[in-house]
Amino acid sequence: KNEVEQSPQNLTAQEGEFITINCSYSVGISALHWLQQHPGGGIVSLFMLSSGKKKHGRLIATINIQEKHSSLHITASHPRDSAVYICAVTAYTGNQFYFGTGTSLTVIP
Amino acid sequence: KAGVTQTPRYLIKTRGQQVTLSCSPISGHRSVSWYQQTPGQGLQFLFEYFSETQRNKGNFPGRFSGRQFSNSRSEMNVSTLELGDSALYLCASSLEAGLNTGELFFGEGSRLTVL
Numbered sequence: 590k591n592e593v594e595q596s597p598q599n600l601t602a603q604e605g606e607f608i609t610i611n612c613s614y615s616v617g618i619s620a621l622h623w624l625q626q627h628p629g630g631g632i633v634s635l636f637m638l639s640s641g642k643k644k645h646g647r648l649i650a651t652i653n654i655q656e657k658h659s660s661l662h663i664t665a666s667h668p669r670d671s672a673v674y675i676c677a678v679t680a681y682t683g684n685q686f687y688f689g690t691g692t693s694l695t696v697i698p
Numbered sequence: 699k700a701g702v703t704q705t706p707r708y709l710i711k712t713r714g715q716q717v718t719l720s721c722s723p724i725s726g727h728r729s730v731s732w733y734q735q736t737p738g739q740g741l742q743f744l745f746e747y748f749s750e751t752q753r754n755k756g757n758f759p760g761r762f763s764g765r766q767f768s769n770s771r772s773e774m775n776v777s778t779l780e781l782g783d784s785a786l787y788l789c790a791s792s793l794e795a796g797l798n799t800g801e802l803f804f805g806e807g808s809r810l811t812v813l
Contacts, residue, residue, distance in 0.1 A: 620798035630735075630786055632804040639798070675741065679798040684754040686731070686743035686797050 592616050595676050595689035602696050608663040610692045612676030615657065616685075623650050623661050624675040626691070632675075635661070666696045700724065702791050704805035712813050716777040719808045723770050723791030729753075730772035731797060732764060735786040735807075744787075747772050748795035776810075784812045 593614045602608050612621070623635040636643050636650040638659075643650050647666075652659040663670055676689040703722040711717050723730050732744040743756040747766035764774040770791075776783055786809050790802040 619796070622802065624802075624804075630788075630807045630809075632788065632790075634801045634803065637798070637801055677741070679796065684746070684796065685756065686746075686754075688741040688743070690740050 592687040593689040599693045602666050604698050606666050608666050610661045610674050612659045614678050616680040618678040620679040621659050622677040626673045668696045668698050671695050702803050702805035704808050708809050710811045715779050718775045721772045721789035727791035729792045729795045731790050732774050733788045779812045781812050
């Protein structure tokens with residue numbers, strides 16, 4: 590049983606397209622993180638949120654606590670956005686930290 | 699401002715050996731957390747340290763342990779290595795404890811191969 594589910598697993602988009610990646614979770618959380626991992630392993634934190642919506646450049650993250658769902662949107666996608674996007678949650682119970690399996694995004698010029 | 703530094707970056711060990719990995723957090727950060735990433739299991743949480751105390755622990759056997767020093771640098775140790783321990787081990791630092799108080803800053807990872 591996975592506490593965090595992401596969809597889609599793989600996504601190919603044309604440059605300029607609007608992209609949405611979804612994350613659903615089954616545990617009570619105090620925070621949700623969106624992470625980006627490029628080939629080679631380095632992970633960058635994109636957002637940490639516990640309610641509402643955050644925006645940074647072309648990236649937007651939203652969370653609906655009642656529905657236990659979050660989305661990551663990329664507007665005007667670019668080939669440099671190609672990476673794996675990972676959703677992670679900090680659970681109330683035991684202060685555990687759970688990861689989704691990631692969404693592999695490829696943006697074609 | 700220097701980022702999170704992990705050493706060594708690559709290492710090869712044989713079954714039954716033990717290994718120690720090091721993580722130096724960003725200056726001023728007091729929380730260090732550790733993660734294992736494998737192709738089969740993905741990313742999994744190992745443990746978090748804050749002010750030299752382990753705050754929480756993931757679902758890993760006792761062979762996996764860690765500690766944090768007074769300067770916030772952290773080490774993790776894996777004893778009696780198994781083939782399945784081959785993985786990328788990542789650490790992350792943040793200002794405060796709890797993995798819900800601020801952004802996490804990740805190191806580049808230590809890639810362990812067990813033969």
